[in-house]
Amino acid sequence: MRRDVRILLVGDEGVGKSTIVTSLIKESFVPHVQHIVPEVTIPPEVTPENVTTYIVDSGAGPQDRLHLESEIRKAHVICVVYAIDNPNSFDRIPTYWLPHFRQLGVNVLKPACVHALKRIFALCDANKDGILDAAELNEFQRKCFDAPLQAQELEGIKAMVQEHAQGGIRDEGLTEAGFLYLHTIFIQRGRLETTWTVLRKFGYAEDLRLTESFLLPKFEVPSDCSVELSPLGYQFFTDIFEIFDKDMDGALNSIELSELFGTSPGNPWAAQKFPDTTLSDDSGSVTLQGWLAQWSMTTLLDHKTTLAYLAYLGYPGEPRTAALQVTRPRKTDRRKGKVTRNVFLCYVCGAAGSGKTSLLRAFANKSFQPTYEPTSKMITVVNAVDIDGSEKYLVMQEFGSRYEAETLRNPKKTDIADVIVYVYDSSDTNSFSYISNLRQQYNLDHIPTLFVATKSDMDLAMQVGDFRESDVVKR
Ligand SMILES: Nc1nc2c(ncn2[C@@H]2O[C@H](COP(=O)(O)OP(=O)(O)OP(=O)(O)O)[C@@H](O)[C@H]2O)c(=O)[nH]1
Ligand SMILES: [Mg+2]
Numbered sequence: 001m002r003r004d005v006r007i008l009l010v011g012d013e014g015v016g017k018s019t020i021v022t023s024l025i026k027e028s029f030v031p032h033v034q035h036i037v038p039e040v041t042i043p044p045e046v047t048p049e050n051v052t053t054y055i056v057d058s059g060a061g062p063q064d065r066l067h068l069e070s071e072i073r074k075a076h077v078i079c080v081v082y083a084i085d086n087p088n089s090f091d092r093i094p095t096y097w098l099p100h101f102r103q104l105g106v107n108v109l110k111p112a113c114v115h116a117l118k119r120i121f122a123l124c125d126a127n128k129d130g131i132l133d134a135a136e137l138n139e140f141q142r143k144c145f146d147a148p149l150q151a152q153e154l155e156g157i158k159a160m161v162q163e164h165a166q167g168g169i170r171d172e173g174l175t176e177a178g179f180l181y182l183h184t185i186f187i188q189r190g191r192l193e194t195t196w197t198v199l200r201k202f203g204y205a206e207d208l209r210l211t212e213s214f215l216l217p218k219f220e221v222p223s224d225c226s227v228e229l230s231p232l233g234y235q236f237f238t239d240i241f242e243i244f245d246k247d248m249d250g251a252l253n254s255i256e257l258s259e260l261f262g263t264s265p266g267n268p269w270a271a272q273k274f275p276d277t278t279l280s281d282d283s284g285s286v287t288l289q290g291w292l293a294q295w296s297m298t299t300l301l302d303h304k305t306t307l308a309y310l311a312y313l314g315y316p317g318e319p320r321t322a323a324l325q326v327t328r329p330r331k332t333d334r335r336k337g338k339v340t341r342n343v344f345l346c347y348v349c350g351a352a353g354s355g356k357t358s359l360l361r362a363f364a365n366k367s368f369q370p371t372y373e374p375t376s377k378m379i380t381v382v383n384a385v386d387i388d389g390s391e392k393y394l395v396m397q398e399f400g401s402r403y404e405a406e407t408l409r410n411p412k413k414t415d416i417a418d419v420i421v422y423v424y425d426s427s428d429t430n431s432f433s434y435i436s437n438l439r440q441q442y443n444l445d446h447i448p449t450l451f452v453a454t455k456s457d458m459d460l461a462m463q464v465g466d467f468r469e470s471d472v473v474k475r
Contacts, residue, residue: 003044004052008071010097011081012089013060020081021057035059036067072104098188108187112208113199114180119263120202121179123314128243128259131173144201157182203311215308219321224329226416227303228343229296233323236315237295241288251285264312268305269294277381279365289384296393297382299324300343330418343393345416349404350423351434355454356398359423363396375400396421408442419448427458 009017018033021040042053056075058068072078080097082089098108109117124132124140132140134154141149161168161178164185168178186194203214221227229237244260245252252260261267269277278297279290286294299306303324310320317323327333327341348356357375358368364381380397399407407413422438424431439445 002051002076004054005076006054006056006074007077007079008056008058008075009079009081010058010068010072011060012083012086012092015081015083015086015089017081018057021055024055036064069104072101072106078106093190094188108184109180110208113183113195116199116202116204116208117180117183117195118176120198121176122263123202126243128246131170131175132179133171133173137174144198160185210311215311216304217307217319217321219303219307219324221303221326222329224331224415226327226330226341226343226345227299227306227324228327228341229299229306230323230325232317233295233299233306233310233325234292236310236313236317236323237292238288240313241291245288249281249285251281251283251287252291253283253285257286260313263314264309268298268309272380276361276366277364277379279383293382293384293393296343297380297395300345300393300395301380339387341392341418343395344418346394346396346419346421347407347414347417348396348398348421348423349408349435349438351425351428351431352401354423354425354428354431354434356423359421359452359454360396360398363394376402378403405438405441408438408444414442414444414447417447419450420444421450421452423452423454424463425455426453426463427455427461429461429464432463 009020011017018035018037019030021037022030022033025040036059037057039057040055042055044050044052047053056071058064058071060068078101080093082093102108121132122128124136126136126139137154138149141147158169158172158174161174161181165178165181168175168181174182183195183198186192199208203210205211219227240260241252244256246256247253257267267274274294275284275286275290278286278294280286295306306324307320310323315323330341333339333341348359350356352374353372357373357379360379360381361367361369363383365383375398377400378397379400380395382393382395384391385394386392422435424435435451
């Protein structure tokens with residue numbers, strides 16, 4: 001955050017710049033003022049934003065030129081003043097003052113604004129061909145101004161851009177350069193409000209950041225319920241996948257993926273070894289199935305990320321929360337013996353080295369790794385499973401030996417588990433007793449449970465502990 005703001009007053013001679021500054025200090029109109037009043041400093045305590053504010057006066061005569069130019073370069077805000085009784089002083093804003101600022105290297109569009117407008121352009125470019133065609137421009141106009149663009153207006157805009165901005169029009173449509181040029185023109189012609197309307201409609205606040213309330217609209221989740229994507233949500237993620245699958249090979253490679261996330265802060269799973277977490281093709285590109293599974297998992301574990309990304313990626317519908325749905329409470333599902341949820345959470349527990357990670361990798365169709373790497377932080381994978389002929393998603397989570405007990409001890413964590421898989425190494429005598437101990441120590445018996453014996457390709461060892469062969473699934 002900036003700690004100080006320099007506001008410079010400029011404008012033709014005699015329009016009243018120094019009088020504005022003097023009136024501000026004296027809190028009344030002063031008929032005779034200095035030609036240029038000295039700089040005024042307003043301490044942070046008395047400003048609403050708690051920043052030091054400098055108000056700088058300037059003169060428009062030839063003798064003031066050097067001072068004026070250096071102040072224009074230093075200013076954070078330039079306030080152009082004109083006199084109502086002098087129409088010429090208004091006309092000179094676009095013809096003299098704004099071009100003068102540009103000559104001095106002051107841009108009408110600040111970098112943060114350019115960044116925001118480029119992002120808006122990318123979102124409006126529905127088919128991602130780098131051009132806003134008539135239909136896309138119309139949709140933009142409708143969203144921002146609640147009115148379609150008349151064919152004549154559109155032609156007028158295109159002709160103007162064509163004439164003044166190089167590369168602003170291509171194949172009858174508006175390019176990014178053309179879009180930015182239009183906003184420069186709006187601002188230069190004093191129609192700053194037009195650009196602000198666009199920015200606000202796309203969720204930007206005065207600081208040119210997306211507002212918290214835009215990214216995270218209110219969405220209540222009652223306890224014991226979970227959040228899933230609604231059909232609308234799945235449709236959106238399917239559509240965006242297909243638009244960005246430029247080579248149409250049914251998978252997003254790393255370039256396609258980074259283009260898809262171009263309007264967001266980046267891949268939300270970058271720290272989680274994605275796409276090892278879900279289905280991908282041989283070259284490691286995420287497939288549509290894997291992509292939808294990954295979003296199903298994200299929505300289950302952290303629906304706020306999904307909500308924010310729906311915003312970042314330009315979910316078109318209103319309200320955006322319609323892309324999500326809240327499930328029936330788990331308890332109701334269990335009581336009625338009928339499962340209405342579509343995404344399930346499974347904890348995978350077991351002794352160090354028993355084969356949990358290998359099980360997770362196999363579940364996400366990843367190759368077997370013979371070298372042992374103990375898991376130090378949580379791993380989560382997802383895949384679709386068939387339950388009575390309908391497709392559901394199963395999310396499998398391994399905590400890493402340091403955090404396993406911590407998780408099982410925490411009722412908030414165990415309450416959200418739909419099933420626990422206990423893994424033991426059938427070639428290791430002590431492996432089963434580890435899970436018997438876990439189950440004795442923590443109250444987990446109310447959670448549906450599955451035992452999985454691993455390493456059945458190795459010599460079988462007698463297990464120590466409360467062991468029943470019939471309870472166990474071998475792999
Ligand atoms: N032969 C054989 N080796 C396996 C099998 N499953 C896992 N392994 C090997 O056993 C070792 C440990 O497997 P992991 O999957 O890393 O075990 P883990 O339970 O995740 O271990 P921690 O994360 O340390 O708790 C690795 O070297 C695996 O390659 C199996 O079915 N057969
Ligand atoms: Mg592991």
